[in-house]
Amino acid sequence: MARPSTPAALAIDGDRLLRRLRELGEIGADPRGGRTRLALTDADKAARELIVRWLSEAGAAVRIDRIGNIHGVLEGRSDLPPIATGSHIDTVVRAGAYDGCYGVVAGIEVLQTLSAAGELPRASVAVLVFTNEEGVRFAPDLLGSRVVAENVALEDALALHSADGCSIDEELRRIGFAGSVSPRELRPSHFVELHIEQGPMLEAEDLTIGIVEAVQGHSWWRVVIEGVANHAGTTPMALRRDAGATAMQLACALIRDAEERGVPNVATVGTITFEPGAINVVPGRATFTIDMRDDSVYSLRRAEQRLHEALLRLDRAGYTTHAQCTSRHEPVVFDDELCGLLQRVAAQRGLAARRMLSGASHDAQMMAGVCPSAMIFVPSHRGISHNPAEHTEPRQLVQGADLLLHALLELANNPETCHAPSSL
């Protein structure tokens, strides 16, 4: 099919992008370093107000939906469904400046660049800013995009409470972001999320761009094993029911299992405690967490099954075990044609890119249930994220935003490039 050429000379304002990232990063500054801007707090309110101002400056019409997602839409020349990008601006505790914020600020930069260029693309281009992506203050994570994807019902989402006793609904009203628009109002034809990698792969391979073709599934468990506490000197090994040793053996086996499943599958035991917790007492109770991630839904389920079989064996051996799932996502595969388009545009822009997986969760995995979706990653120095030391080279931040601009422009001018209308 015929493809009108896109204005290859169009470029985002890199200085403005970096300046805005700094300015946004100052909101919710944490005295211990970094910023702490949990969802729907006063700091989040201040950041949201800044985003709304920038969207307006970029020529976008701003609407707030019922779950607090911000929709900024730059109207196109036709009534084609909009092309959307976006991410989140809530943070973890003592966060870096780029996780989520980069994709939002770069999206605004794309709108402002298109707006300033004078000739609008055929389809509208929208920036979505999702509520409570991190899930630190309110569980589950990815809340705004879950509601858009109808993974969680709006009423249930509004009724969620934080540990401090506030509901989403109350907090949205309090900070002035309880909108009236339906979360399903915007029906994008495509969604592309730009994000920092939060892992070490791109830097290790000296690449600028990752085209994310899938998000690993994850399965998080809190496992409790109860044995019998006993004197460490007088209880022979054969007469022990050592909850600590048993928990460590199981944890090591689950980690080994992930190693054997191979890249990109991972397992992490991030916390473990023993009770009563004395140097000379055999632990009577052990609690640990396991975070298992896998790119195959079958393989993830097999890993979960192995955990449960191991616990059943322990129950039969006289231990008492308990396992609670604290979070779970199945693996998500992004749209292959959209990934191909991103890869092609990256090549046109001279950016060294490869396809890859995301080990972390992102709003785009929810949007994949709404429309063809994919993600762009830029490198994270040493893979550090969720940490004030999170860093991406300014040059790479600008290159990622440039790729986003040209990919969205290509999609907005030629949405049929990627998918025949019948497949939408």
Next chain:
Amino acid sequence: MARPSTPAALAIDGDRLLRRLRELGEIGADPRGGRTRLALTDADKAARELIVRWLSEAGAAVRIDRIGNIHGVLEGRSDLPPIATGSHIDTVVRAGAYDGCYGVVAGIEVLQTLSAAGELPRASVAVLVFTNEEGVRFAPDLLGSRVVAENVALEDALALHSADGCSIDEELRRIGFAGSVSPRELRPSHFVELHIEQGPMLEAEDLTIGIVEAVQGHSWWRVVIEGVANHAGTTPMALRRDAGATAMQLACALIRDAEERGVPNVATVGTITFEPGAINVVPGRATFTIDMRDDSVYSLRRAEQRLHEALLRLDRAGYTTHAQCTSRHEPVVFDDELCGLLQRVAAQRGLAARRMLSGASHDAQMMAGVCPSAMIFVPSHRGISHNPAEHTEPRQLVQGADLLLHALLELANNPETCHAPSSL
């Protein structure tokens, strides 16, 4: 050699023994259950004053030495060196009623029985009550007997400080137990300590008496392993330096090593923590403790060597490791002839006995450096100790004290039964 018969009909007053154990057990009652009577506290002072009163009632001359050990001596008919028994009355937090206290109260019962019988034995019989055996408030443990054995110098012991900032010397003066007698004043020819087993072996084999022929050595370590904290989703297994997984593998290997060394050797990992300690962060730092016990000094040293070799391998693999020894005793072998005498007297009294090891530390292991020493164990229900649920059947408590009486009487009347004077 000729052995004058001992009065086999002589018997301790079982009711008085049990009543005194209850009365002593009420001092320092902990509102959470059990009793907390840490060394040189007001509760310890009250317990010591009660012990001094009972020793006086039993006809003993009471002296306090410079490290606060109580010496209660029932004078014999000759100037032969005294036969000594004894233990401790300080406790751990939320202790049972018998650990240490049983040996002291039974010793007093022996003196009182001998005293009431009219005819005193040839050698004097002494009860020693040692300061700070548990080592909870002041490190190291076994302090009173260490000073007697010159394992720790008196001046160094007096200068030790607790976590709450008090010195042994100040606290001894404050509670009125800074005596003037030298800790070496009493030069016993034999020492026999009666104690609860604190392990499950006697009960499991339906025996009443354990003749303790050795105390296992122990080696306690606090091990720190530093790796690199990273995102649990985005860091491939091969690129991790997971301090937690590495610590658990090492801990499991040390436990397996003890299992392979076989009974009676043990290893316990009683505490472990990961930092930063989040479900979705690869641990950057892991800290665990290991308690290794072995009846062979060579085998214990080999176990320690394996720990250090493993840490060196981790250092070479890019981890940073640190290991600190927090307590260490070499294995102690008790006097074989004295164990033989205890076994013979147990058989005469119709008590089912076996020789065994102690996995826990006791003052007798220090006294073994002063004179031929040994221990008598009575069963601990389910091996529970250092716990308010510590329990020994009253019948067994009386039987153990009866054995102590007749063994001490035999020794006091015939000290040469056990060892020719030249071997003393």
